[in-house]
Amino acid sequence: xxxTVRRTGPAPFDMLRASRAGRGTTRTRRVSVLAAAxxxxxxxxxxxxxxADTAAAAFKDDVHAAAGLTCVACHTSGVAGAYAxxxxxxxxxxxxxxxxxxxxxxxxDPQVRIDQFLQYQTSTHGRRMAAGETRVATCTDCHSAxxxxxxxxPRSPVAPLNVTMTCARCHGDPVRMKAFxxxxxxxxxxxxxxHAAALLKRGDTSAPTCAACHGSHGATPPGVTAVANVxxxxxxxxxxxxxxxxxxxxxDALGEAECLVCHRNHRIEPPSDARVGLQAGxxxxxxxxxxxxxxxxxxxxxxxxxxxxxxxxxxxxxLARAEQAGRPVDEGRLALQAAREHQVQSRALxxxxxxxxxxxxxxxxxxxxRRAREAGDAAMREWRVRRTGLGVATLLVLGFLATLWFxxxxxxxxxxx
Amino acid sequence: MGARAxxxxxxxxxxxxxxDALRHKRVPHHRYSVWYYFGGMTLFLFGIQVGTGALLLLYxxxxxxxxxxxxxxxxxxxxxxxxxxxxxxxxxxxxxGCAVAHLFSVLFLHAYRRPRELTWVTGLILLLLTLAFGFTxxxxxxxxxxxxxxxxxxxxxxxxxxxxxxxxxxxRGGNDVTGATLTRLFGFHVAILPAIATALxxxxxxxxxxxGMSVPPSVERDAAxxxxxVRSIPFLPHFIxxxxxxxxxxxxxxxxxxxxYPQELGIKADPFAxxxxxxxxxxxxxxxxxxxxxxxxxxxxxxxxxxxVAVMGTGAAAALALPFLVPQTPTxxxxxxxxxxxxxAFMGGMTALALTGGAP
Amino acid sequence: MTSMEKGPGRRSLxxxxxxxxxxxxxxxxxxxxxxxxxxxxxxEAATLSVGAGSARALAPNSGRVVPFxxxxxIVVRTPAGELRAFSATCTHLDCTVQYRPDLQRxxxxxxxxQYDLNGRNVAGxxxxxxxxxxxxxxxxxIVIVRRS
Numbered sequence: 001x002x003x004t005v006r007r008t009g010p011a012p013f014d015m016l017r018a019s020r021a022g023r024g025t026t027r028t029r030r031v032s033v034l035a036a037a038x039x040x041x042x043x044x045x046x047x048x049x050x051x052a053d054t055a056a057a058a059f060k061d062d063v064h065a066a067a068g069l070t071c072v073a074c075h076t077s078g079v080a081g082a083y084a085x086x087x088x089x090x091x092x093x094x095x096x097x098x099x100x101x102x103x104x105x106x107x108x109d110p111q112v113r114i115d116q117f118l119q120y121q122t123s124t125h126g127r128r129m130a131a132g133e134t135r136v137a138t139c140t141d142c143h144s145a146x147x148x149x150x151x152x153x154p155r156s157p158v159a160p161l162n163v164t165m166t167c168a169r170c171h172g173d174p175v176r177m178k179a180f181x182x183x184x185x186x187x188x189x190x191x192x193x194x195h196a197a198a199l200l201k202r203g204d205t206s207a208p209t210c211a212a213c214h215g216s217h218g219a220t221p222p223g224v225t226a227v228a229n230v231x232x233x234x235x236x237x238x239x240x241x242x243x244x245x246x247x248x249x250x251x252d253a254l255g256e257a258e259c260l261v262c263h264r265n266h267r268i269e270p271p272s273d274a275r276v277g278l279q280a281g282x283x284x285x286x287x288x289x290x291x292x293x294x295x296x297x298x299x300x301x302x303x304x305x306x307x308x309x310x311x312x313x314x315x316x317x318x319l320a321r322a323e324q325a326g327r328p329v330d331e332g333r334l335a336l337q338a339a340r341e342h343q344v345q346s347r348a349l350x351x352x353x354x355x356x357x358x359x360x361x362x363x364x365x366x367x368x369x370r371r372a373r374e375a376g377d378a379a380m381r382e383w384r385v386r387r388t389g390l391g392v393a394t395l396l397v398l399g400f401l402a403t404l405w406f407x408x409x410x411x412x413x414x415x416x417x
Numbered sequence: 418m419g420a421r422a423x424x425x426x427x428x429x430x431x432x433x434x435x436x437d438a439l440r441h442k443r444v445p446h447h448r449y450s451v452w453y454y455f456g457g458m459t460l461f462l463f464g465i466q467v468g469t470g471a472l473l474l475l476y477x478x479x480x481x482x483x484x485x486x487x488x489x490x491x492x493x494x495x496x497x498x499x500x501x502x503x504x505x506x507x508x509x510x511x512x513x514g515c516a517v518a519h520l521f522s523v524l525f526l527h528a529y530r531r532p533r534e535l536t537w538v539t540g541l542i543l544l545l546l547t548l549a550f551g552f553t554x555x556x557x558x559x560x561x562x563x564x565x566x567x568x569x570x571x572x573x574x575x576x577x578x579x580x581x582x583x584x585x586x587x588x589r590g591g592n593d594v595t596g597a598t599l600t601r602l603f604g605f606h607v608a609i610l611p612a613i614a615t616a617l618x619x620x621x622x623x624x625x626x627x628x629g630m631s632v633p634p635s636v637e638r639d640a641a642x643x644x645x646x647v648r649s650i651p652f653l654p655h656f657i658x659x660x661x662x663x664x665x666x667x668x669x670x671x672x673x674x675x676x677x678y679p680q681e682l683g684i685k686a687d688p689f690a691x692x693x694x695x696x697x698x699x700x701x702x703x704x705x706x707x708x709x710x711x712x713x714x715x716x717x718x719x720x721x722x723x724x725x726v727a728v729m730g731t732g733a734a735a736a737l738a739l740p741f742l743v744p745q746t747p748t749x750x751x752x753x754x755x756x757x758x759x760x761x762a763f764m765g766g767m768t769a770l771a772l773t774g775g776a777p
Numbered sequence: 778m779t780s781m782e783k784g785p786g787r788r789s790l791x792x793x794x795x796x797x798x799x800x801x802x803x804x805x806x807x808x809x810x811x812x813x814x815x816x817x818x819x820x821e822a823a824t825l826s827v828g829a830g831s832a833r834a835l836a837p838n839s840g841r842v843v844p845f846x847x848x849x850x851i852v853v854r855t856p857a858g859e860l861r862a863f864s865a866t867c868t869h870l871d872c873t874v875q876y877r878p879d880l881q882r883x884x885x886x887x888x889x890x891q892y893d894l895n896g897r898n899v900a901g902x903x904x905x906x907x908x909x910x911x912x913x914x915x916x917x918x919i920v921i922v923r924r925s
Binding site: 472475494496 | 810818
């Protein structure tokens, strides 16, 4: 019978437990799935006899195998029976033999790009490899050698959800990075960023991973002047506002990397109103002190942000109360939506670093929040009407009860039955 | 004029002897007679339920896509819709309370004795029907809490041996709680259960009228062997006016409760959402809900849930057959009173436990 | 309790009073019920469909934002003259989108998110397409219907 219970739905106690445990269980489940996957990988690995068998097994699922290529396409010496691995320095040129040949590649995909090798040669990886440093990445390090898959295939090591782990294999390894005088922190920093949250928690595959800012085949740290262009790929509005602001010239003169001054690079945290201002923890305070016109501007912007935020959450709470009381507040919700929209816009307008355009939007937002509040207040006034009605009815009932009581008292004594 | 009209009516609807009987009907009047009013109160609340339920039917739509929206429409857009819905919900709670009070007063005053055994049986079935009304009505607003409570509640039926799975399917109209369950429970709530309940209420009332009100053994003993000396009052108007008093006061209480504590609608049920924290059934099922939580997974090698359901089933069956089981002796009565007190204490304790420690 | 009080005058006054108060109680029951029975101003919940104004007034290559319950919806007439409707809440944050005739796209002012005329997110930060609604014509009135 227990089996039936489990099949038709969670038993009462399971439900209770699940409701208490909350989200913890899904995470545990995900970890155990990962562990199982690793185990299976190991098992597959253990069953394979030799490196050649492993390679042959992996190649069965390779995009090149699907295109009709065989081992000897890359292992040119293989015709003689020796499948030696190509030297690391010759891997990229080997791939480029086909992948840089437009006429050849067109046969497989009319729109395929053929500039990967060119880009690679300009990348830090490619330049060092050309100089004979074989510890840097080449094609096969990211794409794998025998199980190459399309980027759109979620099993590919360079698919959006996997690419940071692929980069982190080297760039998150302090030992490897020390040899090049580099920190191994960027992958972990990125994992704590708002971008990682967008990708991994919200499943937003347009969120940037390593390659979005550094490029893939031409991977290089963007220069100071190029950073804003990188961010503007997505944050166009903020970038436009920033470029039109007085900050642009000042940062250029100081040689500061635009966006990064306030938002830093890999560990980009979710923006919050608390970052604006002159108090401890606010990014403006890194450069500005509490004097001069700029301090006035900063304080004004922060004040408006706080007022708007408070107005929006107040109105939201009031509308929620009205809804709980069963009052229709659709108009209020629409006004609140407008207020939220202005809040989002005013937060973007912070990047104009001036009071004027920001305050106008913030004021509009406050106005919309006020309208939402009024709608909520009107709905709550209904309460008083209800209570008055109840009062009248209760009065009538009490009068009736009192009279009834008298009537019962005054009934002739019952004759004995 | 009046006399002629009355004669005309009497010829077509001959009720003179019934009215006459009512006029001569008398109700015992003694120190416990206040408990008699709970029966009438339950009947009044049943009437309120029928009335408000009929009103709700005008706007309610029994489908998963529209149920929540239609209830929302009732409480937000329909004038006094909030009042009608809240009274329906509050009245159902008071009705369960009154029915339970009625049951225990009958138990403690030993009113189930011969020849009123069948009155007891019909009354107990009516109480179970009231609970069934509560259970089926709970899902109808199709909100998150009621959705999950219904899922848990129907799941308990699965521990019945042999037919458990079929029973769950019968209750849910499928393997899981879906829109089909909603339509099905709606049908139970507004057609099948009311039909059965109305017939049983008729039978129950008929029996009460034929037998008259029971006089507790202790009052009879005090009247010391000389029968007919127990004080009584006429049903009309003395008793009925007192009933009217209680009913009007209840109506005022319902209106006040509905205004100050209107029923909340919550958020719409999402079958794919994780179970929300604090799912709990209606308060009158809380004791059973809490008791089930404390049952170990297995008792003597048998599924614990099954044991608990079996115990409750046996309890219900024993309660139904109670008039035939209790020996009509002072000792038998005393044992029964203590059993009743123990049952009340158990339910009260479990409810208190659920209210204080049970909530996550 | 003197014999005076029990007199017939006293009794009939009490009965008369009882009837008066009782009438008040019945009235306070009947009034809500009557109001409840009268059809409400809006005959049914507007959660599944909503009117979105005149179809003729919506020129090709233009759009109109209308309330749909407590959220906005956008009706667009494509340059080819076809009517389409989407949720007007940007899938990135909570901003309301608008139609940009110059881009021939649905555009969100907050972060420059863009959707094509099928509601697909084609530029900027929006992670998902806009939810689309069905469009029906009731004479000249555009009716947007949520797909259930």
